[in-house]
Amino acid sequence: MTTPAAVCWRDNRLELLDQRRLPREVKYLTIRSIADIERAIRTLAVRGAPAIGIAAAYGLVVAMSAESPPDEAPEAFRSRLDGFAARLRRARPTAVNLAWAIERVCRRATAEASLPAIRDEAEAIHREDEAICGAIGRHGAPLITPGAGVLTHCNAGSLAVSTLGTATAPMYLRHRDGMPFRVFVDETRPLLQGARLTAWELSRAGLDVTLICDNMAASLMAAGEIDLVLVGTDRVTRNGDVINKIGTLNLAVLCRHFGIPFYVACPSSTYDAATLRGSDVVIEERGPEEVLGDHAARVPVRNPAFDVTPATLVTAIITEHGIARPPLEAALIGFMGRSAAGSARNGERG
């Protein structure tokens, strides 16, 4: 059993796994128009910045094909594409990857205003993302030793990215090699991406998965059941500070206390060399209803979506170019120079 792909592209047909229905139901949405892809992105049927970018690029191809008049002039082609692009960009304005992928497709059309050209570009975006995840997996896999207990948080898996995910890529490769190990998944309050998505995709793929509440990590670490923590990230600042889903700092502090390595996996494009340190990043504070649900007393709530893990608590950052170890800034800047898509980025994985 394997995990269904978040974005399926075959014979010019785009299907998106409807992540709103997970884990109860595995259902694909067929995307036939600009309205379909816009709605899928806006309503979070597809989520995770890289997956959104890939879906949007294919979505543009589908939209352009659907209404393609015969013998369309290059100017008319580009003008139609620009209209679709503008509409799609507004579907989720904070997802940096969305704008980046749309921009790549439009730029390609500037040089070559044809359906085959933009389809090729969308497929390139998809293939590059898969290649990056594969490289992260290969670099990270040796960190998982036979019998290890790996703890992860939120969803930096195939549902958010492409086939292998980022933090999950080393796990998928080790599993593919037949190596036995256990994955503990934090449920990741308040939106429960760990319980809903990561636990689901890893168990679908046949990995040995155990779900825990976020507050149980210390207890398992004290009992010697966790050998490493491996998480994704939304942004790494110049000095190596890691911005990721709320609760990540919690794990990093516990790792330091219990002497457990704390690893972060991400494409090198997640490195934001222009932002000096984590404290320079404004953390999104989300609404109280996510925390309160139906059960809680009606009281004020704090709901920061992300936290900042200082570079000093990070054992290493696994990228497609290799493993960056402290001093992280020097190591990451070295990798940046080698990244063709150095200015490309991956935004939040929600």
Next chain:
Amino acid sequence: MTTPAAVCWRDNRLELLDQRRLPREVKYLTIRSIADIERAIRTLAVRGAPAIGIAAAYGLVVAMSAESPPDEAPEAFRSRLDGFAARLRRARPTAVNLAWAIERVCRRATAEASLPAIRDEAEAIHREDEAICGAIGRHGAPLITPGAGVLTHCNAGSLAVSTLGTATAPMYLRHRDGMPFRVFVDETRPLLQGARLTAWELSRAGLDVTLICDNMAASLMAAGEIDLVLVGTDRVTRNGDVINKIGTLNLAVLCRHFGIPFYVACPSSTYDAATLRGSDVVIEERGPEEVLGDHAARVPVRNPAFDVTPATLVTAIITEHGIARPPLEAALIGFMGRSAAGSARNGERG
């Protein structure tokens, strides 16, 4: 606005706050028979070991009154009482306080087989618990300084104990004195006692309460918003290790990392001098359904109900006799000698 009492006893009438309905509805159950009190305890309408003990003692009085024949001989009185006691003891066999309170009532009837005598014993149990909470509050209150941010976990409040609770007693007294400070409450997965009960009772009493997810504590500590952590406990072992709701160890490790004091509040009867250390205590592992709910993927779950915080991470333990500071073992044994109810104890607070 004040918090409704968990156990109400007035004019020989016993009413229990139905905690299963909180925070949606404040509704009291009138206890009129042994079946009523048995059901209330068994179905968790009343919860928290001290509250269960008090409710059971009053429940015996109610049951004995309801069916009291005229001119009952002492032997017949004791025999009826023993029957009710045996039935009630089985209602929640792991709640040590339940058996302890029932035993006190029965012992009193051995000396004096009358309704007034057992009513007096039940009221004494209740008054002693209130006095202990008051003393914990007075000793602990100075630890909360003006403007402080206090973080607590689970429910060691008035709903679990009597009027002031244990961990909440210093907070209630400081608030009564008009001192401004903030309380952050961990929602306390999986059963959400913080979100459902503590946030509710503190906000009802007018305190400045903010609810957070358990995984947000590190982020708030890093931001300097937490000045102390104050929790209850189910058991303190001889060496000062603290057994409390899962997630407590997590907070204690964070406190050490961020240089924040970590306080535990409990009656001296919670000190279990016969158990040498926390690792000697078997931690209850509860069912997966508490963690999985309706939302999660159907995967294996770990659900330890409690964790062990080593004495080395505890700044101090606040008891009715004063504040025990390291070395905790010597300090706690000193307090034990002063405790009339030294062998009495308070079991889990659920």
